[in-house]
Amino acid sequence: MFLPTSSATTYTNKLILRCYNKKAHMPEKITPEKTIREEKLTKDYPSINKGEVLVPPDAKFETLEKSQPHQKARKEKPRIYPDRFPVPDDKVSWGADYPDYDPPSFVAELVLENDCIRKQGGWADPESIEATKEIRDIVSYEGVIRYDKEGYPLNPRGRTGIRGRGLLGKHGPNFAADPIVTRVNVTTGQLEILLIQRSDTGEMAIPGGMVDYGEKVSSTLRREFKEEAGTELDFGDAELVYQGYVDDPRNTDNAWMETSVYHLHLEERGMDVFPEAGSDAVSAQWVVANQENLRNLYASHSASIGETIKKWQEKAKKVVRKDGAVGIPAA
Numbered sequence: 001m002f003l004p005t006s007s008a009t010t011y012t013n014k015l016i017l018r019c020y021n022k023k024a025h026m027p028e029k030i031t032p033e034k035t036i037r038e039e040k041l042t043k044d045y046p047s048i049n050k051g052e053v054l055v056p057p058d059a060k061f062e063t064l065e066k067s068q069p070h071q072k073a074r075k076e077k078p079r080i081y082p083d084r085f086p087v088p089d090d091k092v093s094w095g096a097d098y099p100d101y102d103p104p105s106f107v108a109e110l111v112l113e114n115d116c117i118r119k120q121g122g123w124a125d126p127e128s129i130e131a132t133k134e135i136r137d138i139v140s141y142e143g144v145i146r147y148d149k150e151g152y153p154l155n156p157r158g159r160t161g162i163r164g165r166g167l168l169g170k171h172g173p174n175f176a177a178d179p180i181v182t183r184v185n186v187t188t189g190q191l192e193i194l195l196i197q198r199s200d201t202g203e204m205a206i207p208g209g210m211v212d213y214g215e216k217v218s219s220t221l222r223r224e225f226k227e228e229a230g231t232e233l234d235f236g237d238a239e240l241v242y243q244g245y246v247d248d249p250r251n252t253d254n255a256w257m258e259t260s261v262y263h264l265h266l267e268e269r270g271m272d273v274f275p276e277a278g279s280d281a282v283s284a285q286w287v288v289a290n291q292e293n294l295r296n297l298y299a300s301h302s303a304s305i306g307e308t309i310k311k312w313q314e315k316a317k318k319v320v321r322k323d324g325a326v327g328i329p330a331a
């Protein structure tokens with residue numbers, strides 16, 4: 001069937017093709033094919049008391065809860081951002097009256113240079129929200145997005161003290177994927193997680209990255225893991241741990257990070273994985289899952305790992321002690 005198109009439609013279609021190839025894209029969920037295999041029962045697992053457990057079965061991670069106000073997105077920022085307008089706890093919600101709220105607006109030069117309409121292969125939306133809405137739908141894992149009077153999307157967790165996109169390329173949600181890869185070290189009996197040291201902030205982090213437009217989450221996990229930890233892994237068996245908003249220091253009132261966190265437990269197989277730092281990382285290494293190592297990770301990564309350990313303990317019928325040792329819950 002042939003439908004005549006106006007020149008305006010043709011122009012828009014060209015832009016859609018240039019920027020995204022497809023109209024709407026939100027990374028899909030991977031359906032896990034199988035559950036974690038039972039570990040061999042040949043090991044002598046220590047018996048671990050309730051009080052010694054690293055992540056109690058009823059642990060709650062505030063930053064992963066929709067109802068909780070963000071912290072880093074109000075109190076931290078990349079160096080090039082202007083100071084955030086103060087947002088007290090009781091003024092975070094868009095519903096709270098804050099007539100004096102007058103945050104600075106900031107969009108990084110790097111973002112403007114990567115406008116996908118102006119630059120072939122650019123990874124950012126055009127600055128105009130109308131132009132963006134013409135070439136793609138703005139969708140979120142957090143549900144229906146609210147918009148301000150000028151038509152810009154509003155951060156689902158509330159005020160951040162900065163307007164504009166900051167360092168984020170997309171108006172609204174910017175999608176990342178985070179692979180959490182674990183093993184039980186056969187020599188020490190401890191649970192270990194593969195982490196990198198980020199070159200931008202120097203913090204330890206999950207080797208995650210941004211989902212390219214139209215890319216499958218499983219491909220992002222594989223690509224990022226290879227790029228940052230130097231190892232090829234298949235994430236087909238990985239389990240979804242969390243999908244939604246991330247309390248990230250780059251977030252603004254109009255642009256924010258959302259992620260899909262997947263867990264792949266390698267059991268003893270992990271002993272054959274030798275990480276090497278890739279392009280975006282200073283180092284990549286197996287890190288013992290103990291209290292000290294997991295305390296201050298990048299963005300919401302401590303919470304994502306905590307949630308992962310909680311789910312894994314339940315499935316594997318094991319518990320992780322505060323020093324990382326894997327054991328059996330004491331009767």
Ligand code: BGC
Pocket residue numbers: 176177178205206207208209210246247248257258259299300
């Ligand atoms: C990182 C992810 C992280 C996301 C949100 C991305 O830049 O690579 O690991 O979850 O930002 O903070």
